Amino acid sequence: MTRTPVPQQPGEPDGRPPLRKDPADSADIPRGLPATPPGASEATRLLCAGTYMDDGFRDAVIDELYVHEERFAAPSLGIDAARVLAHALRARRLQLAWAAGILLLWIVAIPLSGGLAAVYFSPVVMIALSRVVARAPIPWWTARIGAFLLRWYGRLSLLVFMVSLVVTVCGGDLPLMAVTWPISLLLPDAWTGGMPDPGSFGDSGWDSGRGSGWGSGWGSGPLDGGLDTTYAGQAGEGTVLFRAWVALVLPLLLATMVGLHRGQWAHALTRELSKHRFPDAMSDPAERAEGFRFRRLRDRVRTEQHGPLVMYRAANPFCGAGTPFKTWSLSVELRPREDRETEPLDNRAILDRVIPLVAALRVPSPHGSPEVAAAVRDRLRELEIDECVFLPAEGLKSRTAAPYAPEACAEHLAAAVEEGGEPRRHFLRIRVGGWNEGIVTTVFVRVHTQGGMLMLEVAPHVLWPLRQVFQDADRIAHHYRHHNHFGKAVWALARTPRSAGTAVVTLLRGLLSTWQLATGGYGGALPDGPRASVRELGSDGEASLFQDMDVARYLETIQLRVAAGVTTALDDAGYHTEEFEQKVVNVAPGGAYVESFQGALGVGNNNTITNNSNNSNTTGAPGQSNRSTTQRGSASKSASKSASKGSAKRGNG
Incomplete structure (x- = not known):
């Protein structure tokens, strides 16, 4: 097992530094680039x-x-x-x-056109039904034929009706009513003007001698009588033309409004x-x-969304952080070293070692000159570190009763860091917003010492890119x-x-x-x-290969520094670190595997993994390499579209 090296931080004296840091020491933590306001x-x-x-x-x-x-x-x-x-x-x-x-345009146009505007409903309904039939749970050939017939019947009906209107307003005489079926069966005679259905055509249907244009065509048929009172009896040729113009101009006005x-x-x-x-x-x-x-x-909303206090529902405590990404935890025995006097080790002392190491990721590596180093635009330079406390929303009398005041938040943070309770939980929150906040990687870290044991919980979450549209x-x-x-x-x-x-x-x-x-x-x-x-509602879970690589880099880097900080805290306090180092293993440059709830993972060829819980051995096949622990699970794609949460679901490994 190789121990994780801990780099010496700027301004840190030689020798073993004190375990407990003063509040003034926070000024030595490297500052990142100014972040863009949310x-x-x-x-x-x-x-x-x-x-x-x-x-x-x-x-x-x-x-x-x-x-x-x-x-x-x-x-x-x-x-x-x-x-x-x-x-x-x-x-x-x-x-x-x-x-x-x-809708107001339709309401005005239908009576002004004497009901002619309602004829547009027939082809539109046919075209809409064609889409429904195409997706119906029936044999595919039946669906295709039915959708084809409905679609083209609607299109041809609409075309014939529009051509008939154009001919009519230009003074021509062209039968119209074949295209109104079946709408003409549903509309009252007062609106349709006695428009006959397709079965009304005959020798007296369109040449009854009542004049030219529509008046001559609407004087007979099964709806006879509607024409005589509405069009032939009360409406003159000018009124008929006006109604035709209204029906003809309606689609143009609607298209103008849509545009x-x-x-x-x-x-x-x-x-x-x-x-x-x-x-x-x-x-x-x-x-x-x-x-x-x-x-x-x-x-x-602006008071609640960015504060250190997170009010949560028990069913989804990390709502807003994105998709869980290989959450892991481990526990080790705190064994004092024989050659050194131990110091008190609590949760605050461990976090005081983790925070400076993680913050050091903001500092560019030496590039020969300060100007070249300052030109580095790595997103880790904008890394954000803060502490937050999770409180359940149950039990409050009103939304305004939540303790969002700075003094109340500070009290909860101070009490929760050592409490280790179930409903109220303290986390160190480490966030990297990459791709202009299109990919947000957040790592929640929680440490707890109890009964001579150290428990470390790390819950990485990722907010995947916004919808492509x-x-x-x-x-x-x-x-x-x-x-x-x-x-x-x-x-x-x-x-x-x-x-x-x-x-x-x-x-x-x-x-x-x-x-x-x-x-x-x-x-x-x-x-x-x-x-x-x-943010989760606007995500679709589809990330590019570059974005996946960046997420893996951020998570591996941050988790290595967290592990290094815990190791440093154990060593400085005078405790053995071998057991922790055995569970945090270097598997690749820049990658770390930590024992998870699911067991252990072997890396390399012909390796043997021993599970002490059941004493079973697993031997890797020759020539077969194991994947890095930061890689997404294979089941992620199948659950990438979750309508209830509006965001991608990634495998937890």
Whole structure:
């Protein structure tokens, strides 16, 4: 077994340093580069953009932070959840306004067109049904044929109807009504104007001599009588043309509204959500939104998300930190050395040895000159170290009763570090935000001495990258804004058929949220821990090979320094370190394996592993190498899309 070398820190005197450090010694801990404020980070900006792009993500953010006001905000590592909430509410207000405008346009157009505008529902419904049939649990050939027939029937019906409207407004005479079936069977005669179904065509169906245009075609058929009173009897040729114009112009107006809605989002990406303007939160229109409830909850979220106090639910205590990544722990016997007098060794003394070693990772290696060393941009230079205490949310009378005051937090931190209790737990939190906070690696370290034993718990967590569509927000907005007018028109027209259904769903979602606010009674409910994290909701778990390599490097480096700090504390206090060194083994340059709950791992070829619990031996096959412990489990991909947590699930090894 090779002992982990412990580098001498700057300013540390020669010889064995005192185990207990004075508070003034914290000034000697290396400082890292100034970190970007969470509210101005790139991850926050992309999450804000995502509220305009993904309705499900936006509604989840509003539900967690705005509707359920009894829930504490999850720790927001590298982001500002309050700013994401502000943009989520703004995006919903804008989308509700556009949805109401689209529905209002339909409501006005249907009576003005004498019911002709309702004919558009028939082909749109057919096209929508084709997608349902294509995914139906029926034989694939049946689904394909049925979807093909429905899709092309709807397209051809829509084309024929549009051509008929164009011919009619130009003064021509062309039968229309074959394309209205089966909608014509559902609409009342007062709206349809006596529009016959396909079976009404005959010698007297379209040439009854009542004139030209639609009047002559709507005078007979099974719905006879509707035409005489609505069109032929009361509406003259000018009224018929007006109704045709209304029906013809309606899709163009809808496409214009769809395009303007998209253009408004693209415009926001280039202004308040642009990279150069987003750091200025004071100029953000979403932050200036009125509303007492929003301002109250915004301030509450900003108090809770970045403090040293973490209020949690027992079912998910590390909510907000990401996916567990090979959590491990070990315990060793504290055996005094015979050649040295032992010193008291408690949790605080061990942490005082771990913190300087981990903080030293911020210091660049010697590069020959200070200028060259200062130019190093390794993310470890921005490494963040703090201490936090986890408290259960159960038992509080209200959300405002949580002890977030600085004095109360300090008391909890001081008491919890030596307490070793179950509900209240003290952790050393080490965080590295890589890829502009796109990959956040957090290591929670907890030490506990009890009954002559030392227990070390290390819980690494990783926040994986944001959804790819969020990362491509700038690219999508740039493409739309610089697209030619014809391409924008085609894009809007292609999405016009679904605009009515989307508008209805949007308004129903807004109504549901309002109903929950009015009837849920969440303001008076007992406080609860967070059920979801904004950062986790916006992740998809798909990391590139470079990002996986960086995560492995951060975790290996930090865990080695943690192990080195514990070893140093044991040695300085006069205890044997051999047992600890046997459980922390150097397996590769920059990598460390620590005995986990699952057993031991052999490294190399033809190795033998002995499990003392059952005295069973496992011999590695020749030529077969073992994987590093920081590599993700093979089952990670199968659980990478978790809808309930909104983030990837990685194997715990």
